[in-house]
Amino acid sequence: MDELRKTYQKIIDSTGGGRYCPAHNDKNPSFSVSLSKDGQKILLHCFAGCDFYSITDRENSIPIFIKAIVQEIKECRIDASDWIIDTIFIGGGTPSLLSENMIESLLSQLHKKYDLSNIREITIEANPGEAPKDRLKSFYEMGINRVSIGAQSFQPNLLQFLTRIHNRDQIFETYDNARDAGFDNINCDLIYSIPGQTWSNWSDDLDTISAMSPEHISAYTLTAEKGTELFSMVLNNKLKMPKKEQEGKWFLKTHEILSRNGYQAYEVSNFSKPGYECNHNLHYWNIEPYLAFGPSAHGFDGQYRWNNSRSLDQYISCILAGKSAISMREKISAIEYINEKVGFGLRMKKGFKIKDIPRKYQKLIINNIENAQEKYPDCINTKSNSVTFTQKGMLYADELIPSILL
Numbered sequence: 001m002d003e004l005r006k007t008y009q010k011i012i013d014s015t016g017g018g019r020y021c022p023a024h025n026d027k028n029p030s031f032s033v034s035l036s037k038d039g040q041k042i043l044l045h046c047f048a049g050c051d052f053y054s055i056t057d058r059e060n061s062i063p064i065f066i067k068a069i070v071q072e073i074k075e076c077r078i079d080a081s082d083w084i085i086d087t088i089f090i091g092g093g094t095p096s097l098l099s100e101n102m103i104e105s106l107l108s109q110l111h112k113k114y115d116l117s118n119i120r121e122i123t124i125e126a127n128p129g130e131a132p133k134d135r136l137k138s139f140y141e142m143g144i145n146r147v148s149i150g151a152q153s154f155q156p157n158l159l160q161f162l163t164r165i166h167n168r169d170q171i172f173e174t175y176d177n178a179r180d181a182g183f184d185n186i187n188c189d190l191i192y193s194i195p196g197q198t199w200s201n202w203s204d205d206l207d208t209i210s211a212m213s214p215e216h217i218s219a220y221t222l223t224a225e226k227g228t229e230l231f232s233m234v235l236n237n238k239l240k241m242p243k244k245e246q247e248g249k250w251f252l253k254t255h256e257i258l259s260r261n262g263y264q265a266y267e268v269s270n271f272s273k274p275g276y277e278c279n280h281n282l283h284y285w286n287i288e289p290y291l292a293f294g295p296s297a298h299g300f301d302g303q304y305r306w307n308n309s310r311s312l313d314q315y316i317s318c319i320l321a322g323k324s325a326i327s328m329r330e331k332i333s334a335i336e337y338i339n340e341k342v343g344f345g346l347r348m349k350k351g352f353k354i355k356d357i358p359r360k361y362q363k364l365i366i367n368n369i370e371n372a373q374e375k376y377p378d379c380i381n382t383k384s385n386s387v388t389f390t391q392k393g394m395l396y397a398d399e400l401i402p403s404i405l406l
Contacts (some may be wrong), residue, residue: 353386
């Protein structure tokens, strides 16, 4: 295990600064490193939509890891006394593998430290095959009311390509376990535009997930981000990504199929039944402050962004020595804040309002919108002081948004 842990650290050190998850475009590092079930292999995983950290030497590292997070929460000096804290997200690879006592210790310290009387959503991530029914039931009984399952695909060959260790049956099993445990708010992650994936594969996945009827579905496209192994394989002609034209058609068909099955697209890659949007993610996308604890955790207090050390050893040693584990802290400029407000706003169905932009920047934004409308006709709506993308605009969001920013 010691050798595996050393290898794990080398992977983190070599990829942490420049490796990005190929499943989405938010440029947040999101590699997970874990052990295979036999404990003999180190596995790299990526999840769409989350920046997280995993531990390989589970038996020896997890207790002290949990102790460090509890202490970090206890000693946090950020003044959140006037915040309305209404969501908690327990992510980081596979937190459902943690014991009930460990999760309870984290929640207990949060309750001691903060006013959680307004909590309405507590999410925990779970990998298929790694969330037993009795454990999920315990999580539900301690107040966790939403579970996010990293299904990714129902196709064996595509799961293998994505280096997932679960199978199709384990997705159903974990989903049923969550239902039996009492969860009435479940998200399932899916990925499409994967090399070798056919429309038959993807339409089968959409039909299957729709029949399961989770309250929320995240459907991300796989992209070859610079600096990843996938990018290198594509660059060296060892692998071909689906063409943009095909990706566009699938994007529109995905929205059509999920809409027909009762899911509304409230963000480019996120779909929910009415009233089941992910409130935690909405806080991120609305550029609202949030606290973050644990190695590699990213936080925002309204003015400053920060992230903790990605090194497990460094994180634990800092926290247990009574020091901060923050490795980067930067103040967000007015223009950066506006650009994030506009950029994330346009990825959501509701868009953003011109009146929410400081007056001295409104003309610049309006001018950029007008230029974008000329270049991308039928993509942008500007009604009632709101700026939103049409469905066609959502398709070209990655090209459109930079042209509108300051």
